[in-house]
Amino acid sequence: MKPLLLETYTATSCIGKGTAATLRTLLERRSGLSICRFETVDIDTHIGEVAGVDEARLPEELFKFECRNNRLAELALHQDGFFDAVQRAAERWGRRRVGVFLGTSTAGILQTEMAYRHRDPVSGALPASFEYGSTHNSFSVADYVRRRCRLHGPAVAVSCACASSAKVFGSARRMIEAGLIDAALVGGVDSLCLTTLYGFHSLQLSSSAPCRPFDVARDGISIGEAAAFALLERVPDGCAGGEVLLLGIGESSDAYHMSAPHPEGLGARRAMQAALKSAALDPGEIDYINLHGTGTPSNDRSESQAVTSVFGPTTPCSSTKGATGHTLGAAGALEAVISALAITHGLMPGGVHTDEIDPTLTAYYIRDNRRAPIARVLSNSFGFGGTNCSLIFGRAA
Amino acid sequence: MNLSAYVGGLGVLGPGLANWQQAADVLTGRQTYRPAPTVLPMPTILAAAERRRTGRVVKLALGVASEAAAHAGADPSALASVFSSSGGDGHNCHELCYALSVAGREISPTRFANSVHNAAAGYWSIGTGAMVESTVLCAFDASFTAGLLEALTQIVVDEAPVLLVAYDSEYPEPLHTKRPIPDAFGVAMVLTPEPSASSLARVDAALTELSYDRMTDPDLEALRTSFPAARSLPLLRLLAARSDGSAILEYLDVSGLQVRIEPCPCP
Numbered sequence: 001m002k003p004l005l006l007e008t009y010t011a012t013s014c015i016g017k018g019t020a021a022t023l024r025t026l027l028e029r030r031s032g033l034s035i036c037r038f039e040t041v042d043i044d045t046h047i048g049e050v051a052g053v054d055e056a057r058l059p060e061e062l063f064k065f066e067c068r069n070n071r072l073a074e075l076a077l078h079q080d081g082f083f084d085a086v087q088r089a090a091e092r093w094g095r096r097r098v099g100v101f102l103g104t105s106t107a108g109i110l111q112t113e114m115a116y117r118h119r120d121p122v123s124g125a126l127p128a129s130f131e132y133g134s135t136h137n138s139f140s141v142a143d144y145v146r147r148r149c150r151l152h153g154p155a156v157a158v159s160c161a162c163a164s165s166a167k168v169f170g171s172a173r174r175m176i177e178a179g180l181i182d183a184a185l186v187g188g189v190d191s192l193c194l195t196t197l198y199g200f201h202s203l204q205l206s207s208s209a210p211c212r213p214f215d216v217a218r219d220g221i222s223i224g225e226a227a228a229f230a231l232l233e234r235v236p237d238g239c240a241g242g243e244v245l246l247l248g249i250g251e252s253s254d255a256y257h258m259s260a261p262h263p264e265g266l267g268a269r270r271a272m273q274a275a276l277k278s279a280a281l282d283p284g285e286i287d288y289i290n291l292h293g294t295g296t297p298s299n300d301r302s303e304s305q306a307v308t309s310v311f312g313p314t315t316p317c318s319s320t321k322g323a324t325g326h327t328l329g330a331a332g333a334l335e336a337v338i339s340a341l342a343i344t345h346g347l348m349p350g351g352v353h354t355d356e357i358d359p360t361l362t363a364y365y366i367r368d369n370r371r372a373p374i375a376r377v378l379s380n381s382f383g384f385g386g387t388n389c390s391l392i393f394g395r396a397a
Numbered sequence: 398m399n400l401s402a403y404v405g406g407l408g409v410l411g412p413g414l415a416n417w418q419q420a421a422d423v424l425t426g427r428q429t430y431r432p433a434p435t436v437l438p439m440p441t442i443l444a445a446a447e448r449r450r451t452g453r454v455v456k457l458a459l460g461v462a463s464e465a466a467a468h469a470g471a472d473p474s475a476l477a478s479v480f481s482s483s484g485g486d487g488h489n490c491h492e493l494c495y496a497l498s499v500a501g502r503e504i505s506p507t508r509f510a511n512s513v514h515n516a517a518a519g520y521w522s523i524g525t526g527a528m529v530e531s532t533v534l535c536a537f538d539a540s541f542t543a544g545l546l547e548a549l550t551q552i553v554v555d556e557a558p559v560l561l562v563a564y565d566s567e568y569p570e571p572l573h574t575k576r577p578i579p580d581a582f583g584v585a586m587v588l589t590p591e592p593s594a595s596s597l598a599r600v601d602a603a604l605t606e607l608s609y610d611r612m613t614d615p616d617l618e619a620l621r622t623s624f625p626a627a628r629s630l631p632l633l634r635l636l637a638a639r640s641d642g643s644a645i646l647e648y649l650d651v652s653g654l655q656v657r658i659e660p661c662p663c664p
Contacts, residue, residue: 042502096604096652105513109494112572116498125571132575137484138514138535152651154604156543157535159514167532174550179398180604194497199509251530253522255474258450259510270528384510385519387531 001278003245004173004232006393007089007183010080011337012072013226013324014048018079023341026349029369031323033210033222033353038192039110043201044208048224048325049192050075058144065144067108067135069191073145076189076227086149086185089231093182099153101172102142103165103188105329105383107157108135110193141189153181159329161383162292164188165228166332166391170249172232187229188333196223196328203259211295211326213319213351214304214365216358218295224325228333230340235396243396244340247376248279254386261299261382265306268292268380271388272310275378279392283311286392287372288348290335290379291363293319294326303380304361316366322353332381332389339377339393346373400603402552402559402588403596403661404636406469408461411435411582411620411627416464421637423617424630430616435581442473442524450507451520453581454486458517458564459524461585466560469587470595473525476560476587477551480518481534481544483625484576486511487568494572517564540565540625541584542648545632545656548588549602558589563626582624584633596661598636605655609647632656 010018014032015025025032033046056071077083090098115130134140142157154175158168165188172184200206200221207220235245252274254267261268276283289311292303300319307317320338327334342348348370357365376394409420413433422428440448440459451459458480466473484490489511496504513519515533522531536543541563548561564583568576589596610631612618621630631644635658643657 109490112490112494113497116494116571119498119571126575130575132572133537137537137576139483139537139540143537152649154543154546154652155536155649156547158532159535160518160531160533161513161515170530171532171534171547171550174547174554177398177554178400178550180400180546180550194502195493195509195512198497198502198504199493199506199512202504202506202509204506251532253518253528253531255522255526255528257523258516258519259506267528274530383515384513385515385533386522387515387519387533 001173001248002177003235003247005235006244006246006340007231007233008082008085009230009337009340010076010082011228011334012050012076012079013327013334014050014224015323019341023345025323026347029350029352031210031352033325041194041197043197045206046210046222047192048222050225062144062147064131065134065140067111069108069141069189070144072191072225072227073141073189076229082229085231089183090151095150095152097153097182098151099172099175099181099184100142100146100151100155101158101168101184101186102145103158103168103329103332104138104141104190105159105161105164106190106193106195107138107140109195111135113194160387161385162328162331163381163383163387163389164329164332166381166389167251169246169391170251173249176234184232185229186232188330189227190327190329191225205296207295210353211321212353213293213295213321214300214357214361215354216356218297218300220296221294222325224327226327226330226334228330228337230336239396241396244343245394245396247394248275248392250274250278250390252388256386259384261302263302265302267386267388268303268306268382269309271390272378275390275392286315286376286378287374288342288377289315289317290339290377291317291319292380292382293321295321300361304363307363313362313364315364316348317363318349318351318366320349322351335379336391339379342377343374343393343395346371398553399601400549400553401599401601402549402590403592404598404600405587405589405593405595406465408464408585410457410460412580417468420633424634424637432616437581443520447520447523450511452486452489454564454566455517455520457566457581457583458562459521461564461583462521462560462562465585465587471587474527476527476558477529478518478531478560478562479544479548481540481563483535483537483540483565485514486516487566487572491569491572538625539648541628542646542654546654552588552590556590558587561586561588563629565624565626579623582627584626584629592661598661599659601657603655604652605645606652607645609645609653
């Protein structure tokens, strides 16, 4: 593929609002996970909650989009000067020439969960104030962001579970390459809700402790929330050097099971191989792998096998989910931003909360931060339904 | 880059529409449209255990996808796919929201796994063994056109065949009042970068600021507006007529998608 420029990017998660706070937390090897006290949830688990989400205010004319997910999007759009950079891009290219591609798994379904608790006792009807299309529907966050940023290009939500906001880079890349747009606002937004907290609990896939990816005692995920965005453009002539580029994308399907990964990580392997092929890179040219690394026994086992089968046992890799939690549909975009920070600041973030690496996992998992020049990073995202996406980012020469 | 592709096979299911051939007869006026509850086929590509877990929306998506792949004579395991739906499985969503609203909050793990928007795509991949790329989109009422746009950009950029599947089915009450999709409607098409013996027509597409076309028949226009996937009807009418023509498909509030159809010489 033709490389694309990450003109600007931002992330908001439990480890920080904006890239400076995110980087500081990673450098200090801290975690943003805490005991779950979210809403009315009564589960013994840890979560990655973003402080102050419900204080974010949507503009009055977009009041019908009011929900936690869109508030989180609003909060994140205004970090790192991202909103202003999007406006400059819209003025440079024209509002019809900037598209919006956002990943989410549950959008604003929390709004519906709350509405169901306030059904009319006689008719069973939901409250009149409840808005479906602008909160619950998966498109709501993409629609909110396009209206908020006044962008008139193509817009869509990608909802492929936990691979959603990695796959948006693929949709945006094709749209730019086909010449329909000149710039793309890509990213992912997923916020805490009862469906995912109780859902992963019902599958016995969430841990009561902070998640411990690749640990011998790992026993599940910690659910987090995040919004992360990037502005993608073609690489301009006379690139100064040092900028972060999207170099490759690989997508695949497991064709195996709805909620369990392929035991040998066959789909994951295909996604990583396809990403390398699209970037025209050899495995040895990847300096660091940001793993999907959820901390479930099965994900980490199959991902480790897949990584080792492609890269061998010497490429440093880690999961940042011990710090951020698993932000589900936002994870791909959040970890794309972390990959960009890794490249820009020469940081391989060691996996936090992992005390004893599972000796049966052969991938080279790092627990301590490493400072070293990083030219290229591969980032993995996998989801229910057996959907896989690997992204490769690199530094412009 | 010109956004163009060849349509190699179609599948349709909807109220009073049992397959593409019948839909084509209705759309060309050879048959009068008589709305009737959508009849969904059993997804025979799934093993019995999986079949039991699938709801109406999965049967709908797999039904039209299977018809389109068979009509195109394509190996489904080799087809990249774009699934697009406004709401996924409404009944499953209702059951989860209801369970979360009552004491105990006991929810079924299978229901939770099936709640992902990409459930139908996941079952398609499991049933056909397709390990190639597959994406799942939502653009509310613009979901069909967003899916077509995504499929066409895949065709012209990646130069490989794509299966497009757009499908929507109902929510039960109380969500039904808030999102009144009346039944189930789905459409699937196999799109290829080059013509083949099974190509029906060439389609060229471009974004436009002009307003979208409606169906002249009131029942068909009601169908078009009732289901996001039925926003495809002006395109399906052109494909059924097997003659040159163009139409503007409803998309976002600021744009539509103009499609031009040129039938292939070989049927």
